[in-house]
Amino acid sequence: MSDQRNLGLRRGGPADAAAVLRLFDDAIAWLGARGRTGQWGTAPASTDTRRIAQAEAWTTGGGLWLATLDDRPVGALVVGAATDYVPPATEPELYVNLLITARDHAGAGIGARLLAHAAELARGRGLDLLRVDCYAGDDGALVRWYERQGFTATDPFTVERPGRDPWPGQVLVRRLP
Template identity: 50%
Template sequence: MDSHITIRPAGPDDIPTVLALFDEAVAWLVSQGRTGQWGDKPWSANPKTIALVEKYLTTGSAWIAEIGGQPVGTLTLTDGPGSYIAPVEEPERYIHLLASRHGTGAGATLLAHAAEETRREGISLLRVDCYAGDDGKLVAFYERNGFTRTEAFRAQEGTWPGQILARRV
């Protein structure tokens, strides 16, 4: 398979593709014994996660990363966070629905693309929130990609440890 990653816009027709990428990510996390982030059930079998993907792919700027024409990652940008995170007092772009095939480099490539899109739109703040439990590898991934921790939070009735991170672009 060609290792060159290309990024293309995504839309409502890509909902099954994005759900498949999340199903793959959940299966990989389960194989690592890491079910705290997204549980152990496929996103494509959960009405709430299906609705979440439908929402962001119809209202945000969604992207698909591909290698050799095969989807290996996805990310969506919006003008702000979900309802569980306080907005900020300046224009921002907020990352939602980032998933990538482990070991492809698609996650880092999508984050670089998100930074470039944010900069191109004349906005200097890019934020994301993520699962901060278990071994902290996800937070460290964002930090390796230029993000800085801003504040911790608890989601899902206080059971899910989260971290907000920001990057100036």
């Protein structure tokens, strides 16, 4: 487990695409080892052309932040506009497009620290609404994790995926004081 006092936070950029893909690969392997393949499947993100393009877009889009320990990325946050598959917000917001942490540091508060940074970014922009969506399948553990971080589940949704099972999702909101 990491020490929060040693956790750094820095803006990400184009040179960080491989680090984001590594975080995905580790998470996909971790989930797969637990039989939880519905969220991201079983293939490494680093070999998936769609995920590679997504990582490149995130690293060049200006919304990427990395949590680091000893200069090693152990978490990634991407904020920006909401994805097109979720219901639009009825007011200005900051949207969490990605939150992922290194599984070898699970439980160390890295995800919570990145979400706190997202809230700081939103407040700095004069926004009081932070939204995120996540995988709502299996036992709903990820939805419950976001609820423990101060989010409230609002809109469930489903992403149809040709040739694969639909992807169940959940939008969550957090009001910022």
